[in-house]
Amino acid sequence: MSRIDVFVAPRPNPALIKIMTFVNRIVMLHGIPGLRDILPFNRVAGLRGVANVRHIDFPDADLERLRARCGAGKATFITPNHPEFFTDWMLDKEIVSQVSPLAASWATNGVVNGLGRLMQKFWLANNLIAQIPGNSEAAKEHSVAWALKGHGVLLHPEGGVGWHANIVAPLLPGAVEMGLEALKRGRTAGSDFQVWIAPVVWKLAFTRNVEAALAKECTYVEKSLKIERRAADTLPQRIHHIYSTLLARDEAAWGMPSDERETYAERQQILVAKLGRRLGEDISVDAVVTDTTELLRLARRWQRENTGDAERQKKVRALADMIQRLQRVGPWASANPRITQEEIAEHLKRIRNDYCRSGLRDTMNRFIPQPAGPRCAHIRVPDPLGLHEHAGSVDDAVAELHRRMQDTVTGTVAELAANGGFIFYPNPFYRP
Template identity: 55%
Template sequence: MSRIDTFIGPRPNQALIGAMTTFNRVFMLKGIPLLRDLWPLRKVPPFRGLANIRHFDVPADDEARLKAVCGRGKATFIAPNHPEFFTDWMIDKEVIARVSPLAASWATHAIVNGTGPLAQRFWLANNLIAQIPGNGTPAREFSEAWALKGHAVLLHPEGSVGWHGNHVARLLPGAVEMAREALEQGRRTDSGFEAWVAPIVWKLVFLEDVEKPLMAECAYVERQLKLDPRAGRSLPERVYGIYLALLARQEERLGITANPCAAFAERQAAIIVEARRRIAEMLETEAGQDEDQLLRLARRRLREKGALSKETAKELRSLAEALARVRRVGSFAFVGRSVTQEELAEHLKRIRHDYCAGSLRDTLNRFLPQPAGPRRAYIRVPQPLAIHEFSGSVDNALEALRSRMQVALDAINVELEARGTFRRYANPFHHAQIASSAIERTG
């Protein structure tokens, strides 16, 4: 097997982890004091910090709640939300440094194993666990053994990044399943052993008006995607216009006749149905099954050498990627009458990650997406789930966790709204949907 697909257990180096915690705090998050406020250094990473997070808002009670479920006699799996790539691990590392400094963290095998032998040793020394697609058993076994020693294990329960800071997506079962398995092992020698899944949510908010840099990012995306420039339109109208153009391109590829009066959600649903039908046909399975299951099956088939012809594999990969991209804009985009600068920034990052490729700048953006301005991170710890006291199913546990996370996230937004923190605009996704409904009623 290649290095990228071979699991090697982490070899944590406490001194390196401690040094990287300080490095992360300065160069990745907050920036260099004094220099980060000087022009033009305030625009240049790492003087301003790559993730450009100036402040952390973590109530003492929340930090104490998380710390109380970590340590000897406990197997603890920390499950944060996952709204932004790169920044997630930077924030998570800051959190675990406060409560469980030798915690292990899950990461994609492309990061841990795919950047060369020297980088691999570095990541393993930082206690990163490589997630190998199609072979997760070694990572799970290491995670459970490490948790049994009293060190936390952190993994993102939502799976891939969705770029939706106000919405907690469907959770994956890994944290709950590993906590249950660790509990069973721990109870063999200690009848009082505990197992916990500790959810965390965080919300990023700009400290200043970032409309100008977001407009510049819109213009860049329009150029990269070869779209007509939309200068003169408002920021949300430009973002919405980019999405409509991408939707039209996908409709054309799939041979779908678009209704220009239909709402975005309706046109999106038609693309999802057609892509799902074609994927199911190629896999010779039922088209009505869950989209996540269908995508997992497609990816599994693509990993099997010789299972598909070159042409079929290329078409299947294209359809699976199209389905994943289109459905990433969920109902969270349509429900609000207004939209914040933070949400518009997330839309742009989602578009750039999914559709912009080919240049060094785009490649760097995929791994190190840069924010439009300095931010504050609001971090909350909902009540951890005591697996040793929970008698429900894995699905019940996931629903309980997701509910606690969403409630905590909503509470942050209510608190910030009361302070007048957000800069808001009319939401074109919502109003286009309302207009479409009105046309249908009068049609």
């Protein structure tokens, strides 16, 4: 096995963690006051704030709600939503620095193990837990043991980033499963031991009109993907046209006609259904599986169990990747008649992540995506879920956790909209 697939337990260094908390707050989030708004300093990400989060709106009541569920005598698994890459780590670190400074955080093995020995040592000293795909038992065992010591463990229950901050994706059960294991072990020492799943959600909102910057990024995407801009299109219509053109290319690649009379969602569903049938045939699924989530799970298992057939592996992986990529524009995209600048920015980042591969600029964008302008992070803490009080199944607990997170996100977005926090446009994906 390569180093990237081998779990190494974190070795937290409290002094380094404290230093990096300060660096994160200034360099990664806020920037340096007095320089961050002055040319040419505002073009330097480290002076402006790499994630350009100027303000953090974290009400005292929410902070205390989270703080009360962390500490000695309890095991706590902190589960933030995952709407944006890179900024998530920075906000997560800021949050845990205030409630559980030595909390361990899950991250992909490509980050923890894949950047060389020196960076691996650095990440392990910052208490990052490497998630090894298909082999996460060691990470789970370490997480349970660390949580039982009274330190929090943070992981994103949505899994990968979807770039849809208003919608919480279906949750994975890992936090609940580890919580139940911690409860079983903790109760051997005392019947009053508590285990908490503590959800956190955040919503980023621009602090000013950033249409010009979004239009500039949209132009870059159009040129990179060789998509002709239609002169009369508004900014949201340009986004829709990019997606429609990319979908037409996929349809043509699979010998399907592109019917412009149908909505984007209808065309997408037809193509995904065809690809799903082909994937089912390739992995020899006996029955027709209409649930693509289940089909993709079966495809991942097939790849783990059939490593000897390289050509077939490549074909299955390509099909599964295409289905996942197409589904990243979900029903939420066409659910509302209006679209915000924040949602336009998410579309652009998703397109760049999934389709743009022209060089270093696109590679850097995938790892450290740059926002179109300064933002405020609105952080809220739904009611934590006490597993020591929960009598239902793992699925019941996951469903309840999802409900609490989604309700809080929806409420936060509605509150910001009512206070004039967003700039709206007609949504070209919407169909009544």
